Amino acid sequence: MTLNEQKNAILLLMDFAVDEDDQAPARELLEKYAADTIALHLFQEFYSYLPEAENDAIRILRRLDKRGGNFLIAATTTKDTYLYLTNSEGAEFLGNHQDGIWDEEVLEYFGYSREESLRKFLDLNAFPVYVPVNLDKSLCLVCAVDHGELHRLGCPLEVCPWCGGQLTRCNCRFSEAGVDQLTSDGQLEKFIEAVEGKGRVPFDATDQCVGFKTP
Ligand SMILES: [Zn+2]
Ligand SMILES: [Zn+2]
Numbered sequence: 001m002t003l004n005e006q007k008n009a010i011l012l013l014m015d016f017a018v019d020e021d022d023q024a025p026a027r028e029l030l031e032k033y034a035a036d037t038i039a040l041h042l043f044q045e046f047y048s049y050l051p052e053a054e055n056d057a058i059r060i061l062r063r064l065d066k067r068g069g070n071f072l073i074a075a076t077t078t079k080d081t082y083l084y085l086t087n088s089e090g091a092e093f094l095g096n097h098q099d100g101i102w103d104e105e106v107l108e109y110f111g112y113s114r115e116e117s118l119r120k121f122l123d124l125n126a127f128p129v130y131v132p133v134n135l136d137k138s139l140c141l142v143c144a145v146d147h148g149e150l151h152r153l154g155c156p157l158e159v160c161p162w163c164g165g166q167l168t169r170c171n172c173r174f175s176e177a178g179v180d181q182l183t184s185d186g187q188l189e190k191f192i193e194a195v196e197g198k199g200r201v202p203f204d205a206t207d208q209c210v211g212f213k214t215p
Contacts, residue, residue, distance in 0.1 A: 006040045013047035014057075022057035022078055029058060036132035038071060038144060041091035042084050046075060051082050051093065061130040064121050065110055069145040069152045072110065073130055074121065081124060088143050088152060097121065140203045147205035153192070159201040167195070 001009070010030060018026045033039035039061060050056050056077045065072040070087045074097055081097035085106055094101055100118035101107055107114060121127070133144045143155035151158040160167040162176045173179055177194035179187040 003035060003037065003040065006037075006044065007034050010040065010043045010047055013044070017047045017050055017055055018057045019055045019078075022055075025059070026057035029060075033061070033132055035134055037088050038086050038091075038133060039130065041089075042073060042075060042086045045084065045091040045093060046077075046082070049093065051096070052079060054079075062124055062127040063130040064127050066146070067110060068149055069140070069143045070109070071130070071144070072106075074124055074127065076124065083121075088155075097124070138205050143203075145203050148202050150200050150202050157203070161195060161198045161201050167201075 007030065011027070014023070014026060014030070030043055033043070042061065043058065046056075046058060056079050058075050058077050060076045062074045062076070063071060064074050064083070070085060072094075073084045073086055075082050075084060083094040083097055083101060085092045085094055085103075094103055094106060100114045100121070102114060107117065110117075112120065133139050134141060138147055139145065140151060140155065140157055142157050143152035145151055145155075154168060156166060156168050158167040159165070160170045160172050162172040163170050165172075173182060173191050176198070177191045179191050179194075182188050182191055
């Protein structure tokens with residue numbers, strides 16, 4: 001799905017999910033994030049499964065935390081504030097802001113307890129408005145990891161540790177990892193093992209504009 005197709009799908013959902021009076025500001029906010037996969041995933045998730053099962057509209061997105069291309073985002077709506085875990089692949093609803101985070105896996109990933117999450121995120125005004133990834137020069141444009149973090153697997157901007165080319169495109173999977181295609185889980189695992197053995201190349205924000213070497 002292209003960004004534009006996804007935006008149109010969300011607009012269609014909004015026809016049914018948003019009250020007449022809230023339509024204009026809700027659409028304006030969507031427009032502000034129209035080039036951002038991460039926000040679009042959140043909008044789509046929200047307007048597909050309205051948390052209270054009644055009409056509502058997102059008013060503001062705040063960035064609460066971030067790690068490895070995963071964003072913890074608070075979506076404040078006309079009714080309440082909800083927490084979402086979002087990355088370049090999708091968005092997951094975590095619950096109401098006032099209840100804190102219950103998901104054990106998410107808590108462990110970010111390294112705090114539910115009580116700590118309640119305390120840490122109590123004052124939403126202390127957290128910045130979520131900025132689209134393409135406007136944040138410190139992030140990988142595609143998978144949104146920070147400088148020094150490993151790209152999310154399959155990110156087309158990951159540099160191949162063997163040839164310096166584009167890892168998702170070069171021929172090193174055949175010549176170095178010894179797999180002939182990446183269609184089965186077994187082959188993919190073998191490839192990951194080989195590339196991790198060699199040492200994956202983390203995202204370098206200072207190198208954003210430099211093209212890949214031609215092998
Ligand atoms: Zn990336
Ligand atoms: Zn290569």
